[in-house]
Amino acid sequence: MEKMSRVTTALGGSVLTGRTMHCHLDAPANAISVCRDAAQVVVAGRSIFKIYAIEEEQFVEKLNLRVGRKPSLNLSCADVVWHQMDENLLATAATNGVVVTWNLGRPSRNKQDQLFTEHKRTVNKVCFHPTEAHVLLSGSQDGFMKCFDLRRKDSVSTFSGQSESVRDVQFSIRDYFTFASTFENGNVQLWDIRRPDRCERMFTAHNGPVFCCDWHPEDRGWLATGGRDKMVKVWDMTTHRAKEMHCVQTIASVARVKWRPECRHHLATCSMMVDHNIYVWDVRRPFVPAAMFEEHRDVTTGIAWRHPHDPSFLLSGSKDSSLCQHLFRDASQPVERANPEGLCYGLFGDLAFAAKESLVAAESGRKPYTGDRRHPIFFKRKLDPAEPFAGLASSALSVFETEPGGGAMRWFVDTAERYALAGRPLAELCDHNAKVARELGRNQVAQTWTMLRTIYCSPGLLPTANLSHSMGKGGSCGLQLMNSFNLKDMAPGLGSETRLDRSKGDARSDTVLLDSSATLITNEDNEETEGSDVPADYLLGDVEGEDDELYLLDPEHTHPEEPECVLLQEAFPLRHEIVDTPPGPEHLQDKADSPHVSGSEADVASLAPVDSSFSLLSVSHALYDSRLPPDFFSVLVRDMLHFYAEQGDVQMAVSVLIVLGERVRKDIDEQTQEHWYTSYIDLLQRFRLWNVSNEVVKLSTSRAVSCLNQASTTLHVNCSHCKRPMSSRGWVCDRCHRCASMCAVCHHVVKGLFVWCQGCSHGGHLQHIMKWLEGSSHCPAGCGHLCEYS
């Protein structure tokens, strides 16, 4: 993965240039270390020990330190370290327990300087003192740490960790005498180099082995530790007890950890298994790596920042036998890929929006919550204003409420609940629905209802209606009242629209809607004028103008009538079933009653209005057929329904469809209707308006829709003898091989309604039992029970 970006940094005299590059090694690397001039890197492994020069374009092998014919175990390196003060001084830890120092200044080919064979098992780590030229520290699998003075042949002091094995040792940068060591058992110990008898401090840092540690390069007493528990923890060692400052969770055990120069909160990690990538974390953002290097094909074993003051060059060695230089700029940044925003339109048109907020905003925004311990550490700390905040984030989640123009759906619920769809005369339904719409501030819809009423039950055609056979006195009264109301009632709708139209600038979103509605109305008007010469269409236009004026001049005028109508309407129970019932004998009785009732109290709920509803329905039919061309309005209405549906107001489309019934149904193709119905029913169910949904299903004329109610009804039948479920389709029980539910009278299987006595559980065909009981009150089965049927 070669990338061509090049970085040049000047660091107090020396200049670093380079690009992302890698070179092949002959063998897997175990560790790497950089010379203090940042121009050379040493790679050590079981069978490799080489120095490479880091040039601009490539790595160049400079020196092979594995000399001699037969390779010694002393050369099998577990770790290597280059002295940060002396360019010629190197130390390696061998897998056989030997600590070797190398002097590159030696003239001979063999640069080996000293050999310390004091450890009994593999030495895991070696470390030079950061400021003292001759002090070397080692940590071994045998559980001991040894301090060597390179001027002497033997170790100066031995420290016993009282534990199985030492995984890492690191001199403190802050404290001349202090070093930290980490152990297989999860402990971290702090030692004073002058006191080998016991450690200064010990604490359990990880669950399982602590593989590595690194002191913060800036003098802050921070120690980062990484363990098999996949965590990197940052400890403040300056306090009396080591305090955990940060905890980063990675996806694999942490083998190496190195603070990134010049970036106070960054550290690089690599893993010893599973994961081959190198990650750079911002410890304040412990969940997402700030950067990721994906070059290696096997486990990364050694990482080192090229220069102690340069944050952009990282070197790494890997088990895949390669040495890499990574440029921070070329790293993939998972954070950048991440989506910083979440957005969701809720059911009620509310908008949930989660967005990244900068830490500064978070600080001020979260003030009320300070002290809440659920908040992450970095919110509580005072932030260093000099530090860049880029990449650090939390999110604020808000739920916004939108107005009807913005998709709020409150109107939908209200409308669905309050609309009347059947069981009353068409005019009343229209009026009622118009009123509902108006009260909810939906003037366009209200207007449409009013227009529908005008179209389908025009008052000018009433004389024809009077010819109708069963027009009751009360009914006709009611109708006329409605009509007179209706004309004026239409005006406010139009009036308000006009007014809104005039106040265009005020509400932009509304204007959009209104513009469209205005166009619609105009279109309709035009069509009417062009398409036919029936004078009825002028009625609309005229009324609009005149009543608008009327309304504006005398707004109270309409009000006195309104409550009256309301009473009249709401006094009727919603009993749409009656529409379906063919006029039975009761009808005559009602008719006889009606004059009486309407004569005394018009608004008392009685059967008379129901009667009138019949008559009105039939009247409208008559009207439709006799006076108006059937395809005249229907085109208009069809277009109107399509318009509403396309606007997303499928509710209106379906409601009108139901209310108008046969008048429009045939003009709209079955499939569209079905789609509207199912859409509307889906919506209703989402809003948990089960009753309304059920009503719509019931009233729907589409076969596919009306059978929805029966879809999920299952009858479970058990055998009356053995009580087992009747699984097969027949009437014979599989288990006891007897016919279930025999009629006690005719001794045949009952396949329909089965009526039985709850006392003796004998029964049979409804008709047969009824007949039987006319003659006898004893059980037809002969059990002697005096059967009772209620």
Add this chain to the structure above:
Amino acid sequence: MVSVINTVDTSHEDMIHDAQMDYYGTRLATCSSDRSVKIFDVRNGGQILIADLRGHEGPVWQVAWAHPMYGNILASCSYDRKVIIWREENGTWEKSHEHAGHDSSVNSVCWAPHDYGLILACGSSDGAISLLTYTGEGQWEVKKINNAHTIGCNAVSWAPAVVPGSLVDQPSGQKPNYIKKFASGGCDNLIKLWKEEEDGQWKEEQKLEAHSDWVRDVAWAPSIGLPTSTIASCSQDGRVFIWTCDDASGNTWSPKLLHKFNDVVWHVSWSITANILAVSGGDNKVTLWKESVDGQWVCISDVNKGQGSMSASVTEGQQNEQ
């Protein structure tokens, strides 16, 4: 225009990447870089933490609610290459299934319309899209579309369930013959439409080309009373397109540029009746768009996260800028 009704204190410890309301609009699921998925009850403007789901080992990018007819089911996808399906059982949320079939970060999950059964589409950075179908008794069948988008797939969105012809024509008792389709958007700047063939294999049906950078989100509009199919897409290039298809065969899609923003556009979300589109961009702003009568998309409102609610005058001003 728009006002904050609820600021949810999620106490997520890092960036939130997705927030989704459930079918009934009563619960809000959020997911974050902090590896957790949280569920809040947001009825009546409240915010009660119902569940804090831990199981992912990396940032969780997206969550998706299944239709309630299958119970309370939530799917989440993460950087850790896994998709987890969570299920509520007797009031407690638990991991019900874990899908680890991707080689890279899984960026998007989306449940198919409920009519098809429980089917989950997952789009991943490894370029593949996998489809998990529940086959009963805790078993999930996996189908994978390899190399759906080179470099990676960022978003998936199902088409609403539409039956060719009327329901009445379907033989009773049989499952209606749905044509399953979904859209995906990816790092190849493309939007692709996928269709299930009769043999159950998924086939690329359309390739929609208009964006000049990664496609970040696609949203197929719910079909409420609309005769056309509509898809909204947004991209890294700041553009939001509305794609419409009028013909019955579903082969001709025409794009219409909704707006070119100055920053990355991360999300598009349709309102329930599909007449308003919410768009969220890199500048932490949400704008609402509506199609006017002449077919132009107009911004009707915007929501600025910082202030929460905006005064009308500010809204006006910003609209003029655009």
